[in-house]
Amino acid sequence: MRGNNMIRKMLCGAGALSALLFAAAPAFAQDTLTLDSGDTAWMLVSTVLVLAMILPGLQLFYGGLTRSKNMLSTMTQIGGVAALAMLVWVSWGYTMAFGEGGNAFVGGFGKMFMAGVTSDSLSGTIPEFVFACFQMTFAAITVALVLGGTVERIKFSAVLVFGLVWLTLVYFPIAHMVWASGGLFFDMGALDFAGGTVVHINAGVSALVAALILGKRAGYPAEPMPPHSLTLTMVGTGLLWVGWFGFNAGSALAANGGASLAMINTFVATASAALVWMLTERVVGHKPSALGFCSGIVAGLVAVTPAAGNVGVFGAIVLGAIASIVCYFAVAKVKAALGYDDSLDAFGIHGVGGIVGAIGTGILHDPMFGGPGDGSVTIAAQTVIQVEAVLTTIVLAAVGTAIAIFIAKLVTGLRVKPEVEQEGLDIGEHGERAYN
Amino acid sequence: MKFIIAIIKPFKLDEVREALGAVGVAGMTVSEVKGFGRQKGQTEIYRGAEYSTNMLPKVKLEIAATDAMASQIVETIQQIASTDSIGDGKIFVLDLASATRIRTGEAGDTAL
Numbered sequence: 001m002r003g004n005n006m007i008r009k010m011l012c013g014a015g016a017l018s019a020l021l022f023a024a025a026p027a028f029a030q031d032t033l034t035l036d037s038g039d040t041a042w043m044l045v046s047t048v049l050v051l052a053m054i055l056p057g058l059q060l061f062y063g064g065l066t067r068s069k070n071m072l073s074t075m076t077q078i079g080g081v082a083a084l085a086m087l088v089w090v091s092w093g094y095t096m097a098f099g100e101g102g103n104a105f106v107g108g109f110g111k112m113f114m115a116g117v118t119s120d121s122l123s124g125t126i127p128e129f130v131f132a133c134f135q136m137t138f139a140a141i142t143v144a145l146v147l148g149g150t151v152e153r154i155k156f157s158a159v160l161v162f163g164l165v166w167l168t169l170v171y172f173p174i175a176h177m178v179w180a181s182g183g184l185f186f187d188m189g190a191l192d193f194a195g196g197t198v199v200h201i202n203a204g205v206s207a208l209v210a211a212l213i214l215g216k217r218a219g220y221p222a223e224p225m226p227p228h229s230l231t232l233t234m235v236g237t238g239l240l241w242v243g244w245f246g247f248n249a250g251s252a253l254a255a256n257g258g259a260s261l262a263m264i265n266t267f268v269a270t271a272s273a274a275l276v277w278m279l280t281e282r283v284v285g286h287k288p289s290a291l292g293f294c295s296g297i298v299a300g301l302v303a304v305t306p307a308a309g310n311v312g313v314f315g316a317i318v319l320g321a322i323a324s325i326v327c328y329f330a331v332a333k334v335k336a337a338l339g340y341d342d343s344l345d346a347f348g349i350h351g352v353g354g355i356v357g358a359i360g361t362g363i364l365h366d367p368m369f370g371g372p373g374d375g376s377v378t379i380a381a382q383t384v385i386q387v388e389a390v391l392t393t394i395v396l397a398a399v400g401t402a403i404a405i406f407i408a409k410l411v412t413g414l415r416v417k418p419e420v421e422q423e424g425l426d427i428g429e430h431g432e433r434a435y436n
Numbered sequence: 437m438k439f440i441i442a443i444i445k446p447f448k449l450d451e452v453r454e455a456l457g458a459v460g461v462a463g464m465t466v467s468e469v470k471g472f473g474r475q476k477g478q479t480e481i482y483r484g485a486e487y488s489t490n491m492l493p494k495v496k497l498e499i500a501a502t503d504a505m506a507s508q509i510v511e512t513i514q515q516i517a518s519t520d521s522i523g524d525g526k527i528f529v530l531d532l533a534s535a536t537r538i539r540t541g542e543a544g545d546t547a548l
Contacts, residue, residue, distance in 0.1 A: 221485070224487040225485075226480060226482050226485075226487055227482055286481050287481075289481065289482075291482055291483060292483075295483060328484075331483045331484060332483055332484020332485075333484060335484075336484060336485070345483060348483075
Protein backbone atom coordinates (compact mmCIF):
# COMPACT_ATOMS: atom_id res chain seq x y z
CA MET A 1 0.00 0.00 0.00
CA ARG A 2 1.47 3.28 -0.88
CA GLY A 3 1.17 6.35 1.28
CA ASN A 4 -2.49 6.05 1.98
CA ASN A 5 -1.76 3.24 4.36
CA MET A 6 -0.15 5.42 6.93
CA ILE A 7 -2.34 8.39 6.22
CA ARG A 8 -5.58 6.52 6.49
CA LYS A 9 -4.43 4.91 9.69
CA MET A 10 -3.80 8.31 11.13
CA LEU A 11 -7.01 9.79 9.84
CA CYS A 12 -9.36 6.93 10.42
CA GLY A 13 -7.59 5.10 13.17
CA ALA A 14 -8.12 1.89 11.24
CA GLY A 15 -5.68 -0.04 9.18
CA ALA A 16 -8.33 -2.23 7.66
CA LEU A 17 -9.25 0.10 4.86
CA SER A 18 -5.71 0.67 3.85
CA ALA A 19 -4.97 -2.97 3.42
CA LEU A 20 -7.38 -3.19 0.53
CA LEU A 21 -6.40 -0.29 -1.61
CA PHE A 22 -3.80 0.87 -4.02
CA ALA A 23 -3.00 4.45 -3.36
CA ALA A 24 -1.20 7.70 -3.47
CA ALA A 25 -1.14 10.23 -0.71
CA PRO A 26 -4.57 11.78 -0.98
CA ALA A 27 -4.74 15.51 -1.24
CA PHE A 28 -7.13 15.87 1.68
CA ALA A 29 -4.37 14.81 4.00
CA GLN A 30 -2.44 17.98 3.39
CA ASP A 31 -4.40 19.94 5.95
CA THR A 32 -3.79 17.50 8.76
CA LEU A 33 -0.26 16.29 8.18
CA THR A 34 2.99 18.11 8.63
CA LEU A 35 6.34 17.47 7.09
CA ASP A 36 8.21 14.55 8.64
CA SER A 37 11.94 14.89 8.16
CA GLY A 38 12.56 11.16 8.60
CA ASP A 39 10.05 10.30 5.89
CA THR A 40 11.42 13.02 3.66
CA ALA A 41 15.01 11.85 4.07
CA TRP A 42 14.06 8.27 3.19
CA MET A 43 12.07 9.36 0.15
CA LEU A 44 14.93 11.53 -1.13
CA VAL A 45 17.18 8.48 -0.91
CA SER A 46 14.58 6.13 -2.42
CA THR A 47 14.15 8.43 -5.39
CA VAL A 48 17.82 8.37 -6.34
CA LEU A 49 17.95 4.62 -5.70
CA VAL A 50 15.31 4.19 -8.40
CA LEU A 51 17.35 6.45 -10.69
CA ALA A 52 20.34 4.14 -10.11
CA MET A 53 18.18 1.23 -11.26
CA ILE A 54 17.96 2.95 -14.67
CA LEU A 55 21.38 4.60 -14.99
CA PRO A 56 23.41 2.51 -14.89
CA GLY A 57 21.49 -0.52 -13.55
CA LEU A 58 19.12 -1.30 -16.41
CA GLN A 59 21.61 0.04 -18.97
CA LEU A 60 24.20 -2.52 -17.88
CA PHE A 61 21.70 -5.34 -17.37
CA TYR A 62 20.23 -4.88 -20.86
CA GLY A 63 23.50 -3.74 -22.48
CA GLY A 64 25.37 -6.87 -21.43
CA LEU A 65 22.66 -9.03 -22.97
CA THR A 66 22.95 -7.44 -26.41
CA ARG A 67 25.69 -8.02 -28.97
CA SER A 68 28.77 -5.83 -28.58
CA LYS A 69 27.93 -3.87 -31.74
CA ASN A 70 24.70 -2.64 -30.08
CA MET A 71 25.99 -1.94 -26.57
CA LEU A 72 26.04 1.87 -26.77
CA SER A 73 22.78 1.97 -28.66
CA THR A 74 21.05 -0.03 -25.95
CA MET A 75 22.49 2.10 -23.15
CA THR A 76 21.80 5.37 -24.96
CA GLN A 77 18.21 4.48 -25.80
CA ILE A 78 17.57 3.70 -22.13
CA GLY A 79 19.25 6.89 -20.94
CA GLY A 80 17.64 9.03 -23.63
CA VAL A 81 14.09 7.84 -23.08
CA ALA A 82 14.49 8.11 -19.29
CA ALA A 83 15.63 11.73 -19.63
CA LEU A 84 12.70 12.44 -21.94
CA ALA A 85 10.30 10.89 -19.42
CA MET A 86 11.56 13.26 -16.72
CA LEU A 87 10.80 16.32 -18.84
CA VAL A 88 7.41 15.03 -19.97
CA TRP A 89 6.59 14.15 -16.37
CA VAL A 90 6.96 17.69 -15.06
CA SER A 91 5.19 19.09 -18.15
CA TRP A 92 1.98 17.05 -18.25
CA GLY A 93 2.68 13.60 -16.79
CA TYR A 94 2.43 14.46 -13.10
CA THR A 95 -0.90 16.20 -13.46
CA MET A 96 -2.32 13.43 -15.67
CA ALA A 97 -1.43 10.91 -12.98
CA PHE A 98 -1.90 12.83 -9.76
CA GLY A 99 -3.64 16.11 -10.59
CA GLU A 100 -6.70 16.85 -8.48
CA GLY A 101 -10.08 16.20 -9.99
CA GLY A 102 -10.19 14.13 -13.15
CA ASN A 103 -11.99 10.81 -13.48
CA ALA A 104 -11.34 7.08 -13.10
CA PHE A 105 -8.92 7.08 -16.05
CA VAL A 106 -6.93 10.28 -15.86
CA GLY A 107 -6.14 13.01 -13.34
CA GLY A 108 -7.14 16.68 -13.58
CA PHE A 109 -4.94 19.02 -15.60
CA GLY A 110 -4.56 21.66 -12.87
CA LYS A 111 -0.88 20.89 -12.27
CA MET A 112 0.36 21.16 -15.87
CA PHE A 113 3.98 22.32 -15.76
CA MET A 114 3.86 21.79 -11.99
CA ALA A 115 1.53 24.79 -11.63
CA GLY A 116 0.91 25.72 -8.02
CA VAL A 117 3.45 23.29 -6.59
CA THR A 118 6.13 24.96 -4.46
CA SER A 119 8.77 23.79 -2.05
CA ASP A 120 6.19 24.29 0.71
CA SER A 121 3.64 21.96 -0.91
CA LEU A 122 3.19 18.69 0.92
CA SER A 123 2.10 15.27 -0.25
CA GLY A 124 1.35 13.34 2.91
CA THR A 125 4.32 13.95 5.18
CA ILE A 126 6.83 14.68 2.43
CA PRO A 127 7.32 17.68 0.12
CA GLU A 128 5.26 17.36 -3.05
CA PHE A 129 8.39 17.88 -5.15
CA VAL A 130 9.91 14.78 -3.56
CA PHE A 131 6.74 12.79 -4.22
CA ALA A 132 6.71 14.05 -7.82
CA CYS A 133 10.37 13.13 -8.31
CA PHE A 134 9.88 9.68 -6.81
CA GLN A 135 6.97 9.02 -9.17
CA MET A 136 8.95 10.55 -12.03
CA THR A 137 11.60 7.84 -11.70
CA PHE A 138 8.87 5.19 -11.99
CA ALA A 139 7.68 6.65 -15.29
CA ALA A 140 11.28 6.79 -16.51
CA ILE A 141 12.13 3.19 -15.66
CA THR A 142 8.88 1.80 -17.03
CA VAL A 143 9.32 3.27 -20.49
CA ALA A 144 12.97 2.19 -20.47
CA LEU A 145 11.98 -1.39 -19.60
CA VAL A 146 9.83 -1.58 -22.74
CA LEU A 147 13.01 -1.23 -24.83
CA GLY A 148 14.01 -4.74 -23.79
CA GLY A 149 11.67 -5.96 -26.54
CA THR A 150 12.89 -3.62 -29.26
CA VAL A 151 16.64 -3.09 -28.94
CA GLU A 152 19.15 -4.00 -31.66
CA ARG A 153 16.82 -2.82 -34.45
CA ILE A 154 14.72 0.21 -33.45
CA LYS A 155 15.93 3.73 -34.31
CA PHE A 156 16.95 6.11 -31.53
CA SER A 157 14.56 8.73 -32.93
CA ALA A 158 11.75 6.18 -32.95
CA VAL A 159 12.44 5.41 -29.28
CA LEU A 160 11.96 9.06 -28.37
CA VAL A 161 8.73 9.47 -30.35
CA PHE A 162 7.40 6.18 -29.03
CA GLY A 163 8.32 7.17 -25.47
CA LEU A 164 6.54 10.49 -25.70
CA VAL A 165 3.30 8.99 -27.04
CA TRP A 166 3.40 5.86 -24.92
CA LEU A 167 3.90 7.72 -21.65
CA THR A 168 0.98 10.00 -22.47
CA LEU A 169 -1.42 7.34 -23.74
CA VAL A 170 -0.50 4.41 -21.52
CA TYR A 171 1.67 5.15 -18.52
CA PHE A 172 0.14 8.31 -17.05
CA PRO A 173 -3.45 7.01 -17.22
CA ILE A 174 -2.54 3.62 -15.70
CA ALA A 175 -0.51 5.31 -12.95
CA HIS A 176 -3.59 7.41 -12.19
CA MET A 177 -5.87 4.38 -12.16
CA VAL A 178 -3.64 2.53 -9.74
CA TRP A 179 -2.35 5.18 -7.38
CA ALA A 180 -4.67 8.18 -7.36
CA SER A 181 -7.76 8.14 -5.17
CA GLY A 182 -10.70 7.88 -7.55
CA GLY A 183 -8.60 5.89 -10.03
CA LEU A 184 -10.21 2.79 -11.53
CA PHE A 185 -8.04 0.08 -9.92
CA PHE A 186 -7.71 2.08 -6.71
CA ASP A 187 -11.47 2.01 -6.26
CA MET A 188 -11.69 -1.66 -7.26
CA GLY A 189 -9.52 -2.51 -4.25
CA ALA A 190 -6.71 -4.10 -6.26
CA LEU A 191 -3.51 -4.76 -4.29
CA ASP A 192 -0.35 -3.36 -5.83
CA PHE A 193 2.27 -2.17 -3.40
CA ALA A 194 4.92 -0.70 -5.67
CA GLY A 195 3.63 -0.95 -9.21
CA GLY A 196 3.45 -4.53 -10.47
CA THR A 197 0.67 -3.58 -12.86
CA VAL A 198 1.70 -0.02 -13.73
CA VAL A 199 5.37 -0.80 -14.18
CA HIS A 200 5.97 -4.46 -14.91
CA ILE A 201 2.89 -5.93 -16.55
CA ASN A 202 2.52 -2.68 -18.43
CA ALA A 203 6.15 -2.61 -19.63
CA GLY A 204 6.21 -6.34 -20.37
CA VAL A 205 3.05 -6.40 -22.45
CA SER A 206 4.05 -3.20 -24.24
CA ALA A 207 7.45 -4.72 -25.06
CA LEU A 208 5.80 -7.80 -26.54
CA VAL A 209 3.39 -5.78 -28.67
CA ALA A 210 6.18 -3.44 -29.81
CA ALA A 211 8.44 -6.41 -30.66
CA LEU A 212 5.67 -8.08 -32.67
CA ILE A 213 4.96 -4.94 -34.71
CA LEU A 214 8.65 -4.15 -35.16
CA GLY A 215 9.52 -7.66 -36.33
CA LYS A 216 12.41 -9.96 -35.50
CA ARG A 217 16.06 -8.99 -35.55
CA ALA A 218 17.73 -9.96 -38.81
CA GLY A 219 18.97 -13.53 -38.47
CA TYR A 220 16.79 -14.42 -35.48
CA PRO A 221 16.56 -17.21 -34.43
CA ALA A 222 18.91 -19.05 -36.84
CA GLU A 223 21.96 -16.90 -36.13
CA PRO A 224 23.52 -17.15 -32.65
CA MET A 225 23.00 -13.98 -30.60
CA PRO A 226 24.64 -14.73 -27.27
CA PRO A 227 24.97 -11.94 -24.68
CA HIS A 228 28.22 -10.04 -25.24
CA SER A 229 29.02 -9.49 -21.57
CA LEU A 230 27.34 -11.37 -18.79
CA THR A 231 29.81 -9.65 -16.48
CA LEU A 232 28.13 -6.31 -17.14
CA THR A 233 24.72 -7.95 -16.92
CA MET A 234 25.69 -9.26 -13.49
CA VAL A 235 26.83 -5.77 -12.41
CA GLY A 236 23.56 -4.30 -13.69
CA THR A 237 21.58 -6.97 -11.87
CA GLY A 238 23.29 -6.04 -8.62
CA LEU A 239 22.44 -2.38 -9.12
CA LEU A 240 18.83 -3.29 -9.90
CA TRP A 241 18.50 -5.27 -6.69
CA VAL A 242 20.02 -2.50 -4.58
CA GLY A 243 17.95 0.18 -6.29
CA TRP A 244 14.81 -1.88 -5.92
CA PHE A 245 14.80 -1.17 -2.18
CA GLY A 246 14.07 2.44 -3.11
CA PHE A 247 11.39 1.22 -5.49
CA ASN A 248 9.66 -1.15 -3.08
CA ALA A 249 10.42 0.10 0.43
CA GLY A 250 10.16 3.66 -0.91
CA SER A 251 6.63 2.88 -2.07
CA ALA A 252 5.55 3.00 1.56
CA LEU A 253 6.11 6.75 1.04
CA ALA A 254 7.37 6.89 4.61
CA ALA A 255 10.14 5.55 6.83
CA ASN A 256 7.86 3.17 8.70
CA GLY A 257 6.89 -0.43 9.38
CA GLY A 258 5.36 -0.84 5.94
CA ALA A 259 8.73 0.04 4.44
CA SER A 260 10.40 -2.52 6.69
CA LEU A 261 8.09 -5.32 5.50
CA ALA A 262 8.71 -4.28 1.90
CA MET A 263 12.43 -4.35 2.58
CA ILE A 264 12.65 -7.83 4.04
CA ASN A 265 10.38 -9.21 1.33
CA THR A 266 12.54 -7.60 -1.35
CA PHE A 267 15.50 -9.51 0.11
CA VAL A 268 13.98 -12.94 0.53
CA ALA A 269 11.68 -13.20 -2.49
CA THR A 270 14.64 -12.26 -4.68
CA ALA A 271 17.07 -14.65 -3.00
CA SER A 272 14.57 -17.46 -3.39
CA ALA A 273 13.93 -16.64 -7.05
CA ALA A 274 17.67 -16.49 -7.87
CA LEU A 275 18.35 -19.97 -6.51
CA VAL A 276 15.14 -21.52 -7.80
CA TRP A 277 15.88 -20.35 -11.36
CA MET A 278 19.22 -22.16 -11.24
CA LEU A 279 17.58 -25.18 -9.66
CA THR A 280 15.05 -25.23 -12.49
CA GLU A 281 17.92 -25.22 -14.98
CA ARG A 282 19.42 -28.23 -13.21
CA VAL A 283 16.14 -30.08 -13.13
CA VAL A 284 15.63 -29.69 -16.89
CA GLY A 285 19.19 -30.96 -17.45
CA HIS A 286 21.31 -27.83 -17.88
CA LYS A 287 24.08 -26.25 -15.83
CA PRO A 288 23.07 -23.65 -13.22
CA SER A 289 24.02 -20.49 -15.11
CA ALA A 290 25.12 -16.95 -14.27
CA LEU A 291 22.44 -15.57 -16.55
CA GLY A 292 19.96 -17.83 -14.78
CA PHE A 293 21.01 -16.33 -11.47
CA CYS A 294 20.53 -12.80 -12.86
CA SER A 295 17.22 -13.68 -14.51
CA GLY A 296 15.97 -15.22 -11.29
CA ILE A 297 16.87 -12.09 -9.36
CA VAL A 298 14.93 -9.87 -11.75
CA ALA A 299 11.96 -12.27 -11.88
CA GLY A 300 11.85 -12.30 -8.07
CA LEU A 301 12.09 -8.52 -7.85
CA VAL A 302 9.30 -8.13 -10.38
CA ALA A 303 7.04 -10.61 -8.61
CA VAL A 304 7.58 -9.09 -5.18
CA THR A 305 6.86 -5.55 -6.41
CA PRO A 306 3.07 -5.71 -5.96
CA ALA A 307 3.53 -7.98 -2.95
CA ALA A 308 6.28 -6.17 -1.03
CA GLY A 309 4.15 -4.71 1.75
CA ASN A 310 1.20 -7.00 1.14
CA VAL A 311 2.48 -10.49 1.98
CA GLY A 312 4.36 -12.16 4.81
CA VAL A 313 8.03 -13.11 4.70
CA PHE A 314 7.49 -16.76 3.81
CA GLY A 315 4.74 -15.85 1.38
CA ALA A 316 7.35 -13.72 -0.39
CA ILE A 317 9.77 -16.66 -0.56
CA VAL A 318 7.10 -18.85 -2.15
CA LEU A 319 6.11 -16.08 -4.54
CA GLY A 320 9.72 -15.60 -5.68
CA ALA A 321 10.14 -19.32 -6.27
CA ILE A 322 6.95 -19.65 -8.30
CA ALA A 323 7.75 -16.56 -10.37
CA SER A 324 11.18 -17.99 -11.21
CA ILE A 325 9.81 -21.31 -12.42
CA VAL A 326 7.03 -19.73 -14.48
CA CYS A 327 9.35 -17.11 -16.01
CA TYR A 328 11.96 -19.77 -16.82
CA PHE A 329 9.48 -21.69 -18.92
CA ALA A 330 8.17 -18.46 -20.47
CA VAL A 331 11.59 -17.40 -21.76
CA ALA A 332 13.22 -20.78 -22.40
CA LYS A 333 10.29 -22.73 -23.85
CA VAL A 334 7.25 -20.62 -24.69
CA LYS A 335 9.18 -17.87 -26.48
CA ALA A 336 11.00 -20.39 -28.64
CA ALA A 337 7.77 -22.25 -29.40
CA LEU A 338 5.91 -19.11 -30.44
CA GLY A 339 8.91 -17.67 -32.28
CA TYR A 340 8.53 -13.97 -31.38
CA ASP A 341 11.69 -11.92 -30.85
CA ASP A 342 11.38 -10.18 -27.48
CA SER A 343 15.13 -9.46 -27.61
CA LEU A 344 15.90 -9.27 -23.89
CA ASP A 345 12.80 -11.00 -22.50
CA ALA A 346 11.06 -7.90 -21.20
CA PHE A 347 7.74 -9.71 -21.62
CA GLY A 348 8.96 -13.11 -20.42
CA ILE A 349 10.28 -11.69 -17.16
CA HIS A 350 8.51 -8.38 -16.47
CA GLY A 351 5.18 -9.24 -18.07
CA VAL A 352 4.92 -12.83 -16.92
CA GLY A 353 6.61 -12.22 -13.54
CA GLY A 354 4.36 -9.23 -13.00
CA ILE A 355 1.24 -11.30 -13.63
CA VAL A 356 2.45 -14.04 -11.26
CA GLY A 357 3.16 -11.34 -8.67
CA ALA A 358 -0.19 -9.60 -9.05
CA ILE A 359 -2.24 -12.77 -8.77
CA GLY A 360 0.02 -14.26 -6.10
CA THR A 361 -0.37 -11.11 -4.03
CA GLY A 362 -4.15 -11.59 -4.00
CA ILE A 363 -3.68 -15.07 -2.55
CA LEU A 364 -0.72 -14.59 -0.21
CA HIS A 365 -2.14 -11.38 1.28
CA ASP A 366 -4.55 -13.50 3.30
CA PRO A 367 -3.62 -14.12 6.96
CA MET A 368 -3.93 -17.85 6.27
CA PHE A 369 -0.63 -17.53 4.37
CA GLY A 370 0.96 -15.19 6.90
CA GLY A 371 0.01 -12.06 4.97
CA PRO A 372 -0.91 -8.75 6.60
CA GLY A 373 -4.50 -8.87 5.32
CA ASP A 374 -7.35 -9.02 7.86
CA GLY A 375 -9.32 -11.65 5.97
CA SER A 376 -12.28 -9.32 5.37
CA VAL A 377 -12.04 -9.99 1.63
CA THR A 378 -11.92 -13.67 0.71
CA ILE A 379 -8.97 -15.02 -1.25
CA ALA A 380 -11.24 -15.80 -4.16
CA ALA A 381 -12.75 -12.32 -4.24
CA GLN A 382 -9.35 -10.64 -3.97
CA THR A 383 -7.94 -12.85 -6.71
CA VAL A 384 -10.80 -11.93 -9.02
CA ILE A 385 -10.06 -8.22 -8.40
CA GLN A 386 -6.37 -8.85 -9.12
CA VAL A 387 -7.15 -10.67 -12.36
CA GLU A 388 -9.47 -7.85 -13.45
CA ALA A 389 -6.73 -5.28 -12.85
CA VAL A 390 -4.22 -7.44 -14.77
CA LEU A 391 -6.53 -7.91 -17.75
CA THR A 392 -7.43 -4.23 -17.90
CA THR A 393 -3.73 -3.32 -17.84
CA ILE A 394 -2.96 -5.81 -20.62
CA VAL A 395 -5.66 -4.37 -22.88
CA LEU A 396 -4.68 -0.74 -22.25
CA ALA A 397 -0.98 -1.45 -22.71
CA ALA A 398 -1.49 -3.43 -25.90
CA VAL A 399 -3.77 -0.89 -27.56
CA GLY A 400 -1.74 2.14 -26.44
CA THR A 401 1.53 0.55 -27.56
CA ALA A 402 0.17 -0.28 -30.99
CA ILE A 403 -0.87 3.35 -31.45
CA ALA A 404 2.45 4.70 -30.13
CA ILE A 405 4.50 2.40 -32.37
CA PHE A 406 2.51 3.34 -35.46
CA ILE A 407 2.97 7.04 -34.72
CA ALA A 408 6.71 6.45 -34.25
CA LYS A 409 6.75 4.62 -37.58
CA LEU A 410 5.01 7.50 -39.36
CA VAL A 411 7.39 10.07 -37.93
CA THR A 412 10.73 8.23 -37.99
CA GLY A 413 10.41 5.04 -40.05
CA LEU A 414 10.81 3.01 -36.84
CA ARG A 415 13.43 0.48 -37.86
CA VAL A 416 17.06 0.97 -38.89
CA LYS A 417 18.16 -0.01 -42.39
CA PRO A 418 19.35 -3.61 -42.87
CA GLU A 419 22.96 -2.49 -43.37
CA VAL A 420 22.88 -0.53 -40.10
CA GLU A 421 21.44 -3.53 -38.30
CA GLN A 422 24.18 -5.68 -39.79
CA GLU A 423 26.98 -3.32 -38.87
CA GLY A 424 25.53 -2.49 -35.49
CA LEU A 425 23.47 0.39 -34.16
CA ASP A 426 26.43 1.85 -32.26
CA ILE A 427 28.13 2.95 -35.47
CA GLY A 428 25.00 3.36 -37.58
CA GLU A 429 22.93 5.39 -35.12
CA HIS A 430 25.51 7.07 -32.89
CA GLY A 431 28.78 7.03 -34.83
CA GLU A 432 30.71 5.37 -32.02
CA ARG A 433 31.87 1.96 -30.90
CA ALA A 434 31.51 0.65 -27.35
CA TYR A 435 34.88 -1.07 -27.47
CA ASN A 436 37.97 0.05 -29.37
CA MET B 437 66.26 -28.74 -40.59
CA LYS B 438 62.70 -29.48 -39.57
CA PHE B 439 59.74 -27.23 -38.93
CA ILE B 440 57.47 -28.54 -36.20
CA ILE B 441 53.87 -27.40 -35.85
CA ALA B 442 52.00 -28.62 -32.78
CA ILE B 443 48.36 -27.96 -31.92
CA ILE B 444 47.77 -28.51 -28.21
CA LYS B 445 45.26 -27.79 -25.49
CA PRO B 446 45.77 -24.25 -24.17
CA PHE B 447 46.16 -25.25 -20.52
CA LYS B 448 49.14 -27.48 -21.45
CA LEU B 449 51.18 -24.61 -22.88
CA ASP B 450 53.26 -23.75 -19.82
CA GLU B 451 54.14 -27.36 -19.10
CA VAL B 452 55.16 -28.00 -22.70
CA ARG B 453 57.26 -24.85 -22.81
CA GLU B 454 59.16 -25.83 -19.66
CA ALA B 455 59.78 -29.34 -20.92
CA LEU B 456 61.02 -28.09 -24.29
CA GLY B 457 63.29 -25.60 -22.55
CA ALA B 458 64.77 -28.51 -20.61
CA VAL B 459 65.62 -30.44 -23.79
CA GLY B 460 67.33 -27.38 -25.27
CA VAL B 461 64.74 -25.61 -27.43
CA ALA B 462 65.81 -21.97 -27.56
CA GLY B 463 62.73 -20.42 -29.10
CA MET B 464 59.26 -20.94 -30.46
CA THR B 465 56.27 -19.03 -31.79
CA VAL B 466 52.92 -19.46 -30.03
CA SER B 467 49.50 -18.43 -31.30
CA GLU B 468 45.94 -18.81 -30.07
CA VAL B 469 43.92 -20.59 -32.73
CA LYS B 470 40.54 -22.20 -33.21
CA GLY B 471 39.68 -25.37 -35.00
CA PHE B 472 37.84 -28.63 -34.96
CA GLY B 473 38.67 -32.30 -35.04
CA ARG B 474 37.27 -35.37 -33.40
CA GLN B 475 36.49 -33.55 -30.17
CA LYS B 476 32.84 -32.61 -29.82
CA GLY B 477 32.20 -28.84 -29.67
CA GLN B 478 30.81 -26.94 -26.74
CA THR B 479 27.21 -26.03 -26.14
CA GLU B 480 26.29 -22.67 -24.67
CA ILE B 481 22.80 -22.00 -23.33
CA TYR B 482 21.39 -18.54 -22.65
CA ARG B 483 17.85 -18.54 -21.24
CA GLY B 484 17.11 -21.73 -23.12
CA ALA B 485 18.62 -20.62 -26.44
CA GLU B 486 21.29 -23.22 -27.28
CA TYR B 487 24.30 -22.35 -29.36
CA SER B 488 26.79 -25.09 -30.23
CA THR B 489 30.27 -24.18 -31.31
CA ASN B 490 32.28 -26.58 -33.48
CA MET B 491 35.40 -24.47 -33.25
CA LEU B 492 37.35 -24.93 -30.06
CA PRO B 493 40.23 -22.82 -28.82
CA LYS B 494 43.69 -24.40 -29.11
CA VAL B 495 47.29 -23.21 -28.98
CA LYS B 496 49.60 -23.59 -31.97
CA LEU B 497 53.37 -23.95 -31.42
CA GLU B 498 55.83 -23.43 -34.26
CA ILE B 499 59.40 -24.57 -33.71
CA ALA B 500 62.31 -24.66 -36.16
CA ALA B 501 64.83 -27.34 -35.13
CA THR B 502 67.89 -29.14 -36.33
CA ASP B 503 67.35 -32.63 -37.76
CA ALA B 504 69.04 -34.08 -34.71
CA MET B 505 66.70 -32.45 -32.22
CA ALA B 506 63.41 -32.81 -34.10
CA SER B 507 62.43 -36.27 -32.95
CA GLN B 508 63.18 -35.44 -29.31
CA ILE B 509 61.00 -32.34 -29.52
CA VAL B 510 58.10 -34.26 -31.04
CA GLU B 511 58.41 -36.94 -28.38
CA THR B 512 58.49 -34.35 -25.58
CA ILE B 513 55.43 -32.49 -26.83
CA GLN B 514 53.55 -35.74 -27.33
CA GLN B 515 54.25 -36.92 -23.80
CA ILE B 516 53.66 -33.66 -21.98
CA ALA B 517 50.61 -32.43 -23.88
CA SER B 518 48.75 -35.71 -23.71
CA THR B 519 45.78 -36.10 -21.39
CA ASP B 520 44.71 -39.39 -22.97
CA SER B 521 41.54 -37.84 -24.30
CA ILE B 522 40.24 -36.64 -27.66
CA GLY B 523 41.10 -33.03 -28.42
CA ASP B 524 44.70 -33.30 -27.21
CA GLY B 525 45.86 -32.11 -30.62
CA LYS B 526 48.37 -33.09 -33.31
CA ILE B 527 52.03 -32.59 -34.21
CA PHE B 528 53.20 -32.03 -37.78
CA VAL B 529 56.81 -32.09 -38.97
CA LEU B 530 57.85 -30.44 -42.22
CA ASP B 531 61.21 -30.24 -43.97
CA LEU B 532 62.61 -26.75 -43.62
CA ALA B 533 64.46 -25.37 -46.64
CA SER B 534 66.27 -22.52 -44.98
CA ALA B 535 66.51 -20.32 -41.91
CA THR B 536 68.07 -16.86 -41.62
CA ARG B 537 68.76 -14.82 -38.52
CA ILE B 538 67.70 -11.28 -39.42
CA ARG B 539 70.19 -9.44 -37.15
CA THR B 540 73.35 -11.14 -38.38
CA GLY B 541 72.41 -12.75 -41.67
CA GLU B 542 73.58 -16.18 -40.40
CA ALA B 543 71.89 -19.02 -42.25
CA GLY B 544 71.22 -22.73 -41.67
CA ASP B 545 71.53 -24.52 -38.31
CA THR B 546 73.44 -21.63 -36.74
CA ALA B 547 70.44 -19.37 -37.29
CA LEU B 548 68.20 -21.56 -35.16
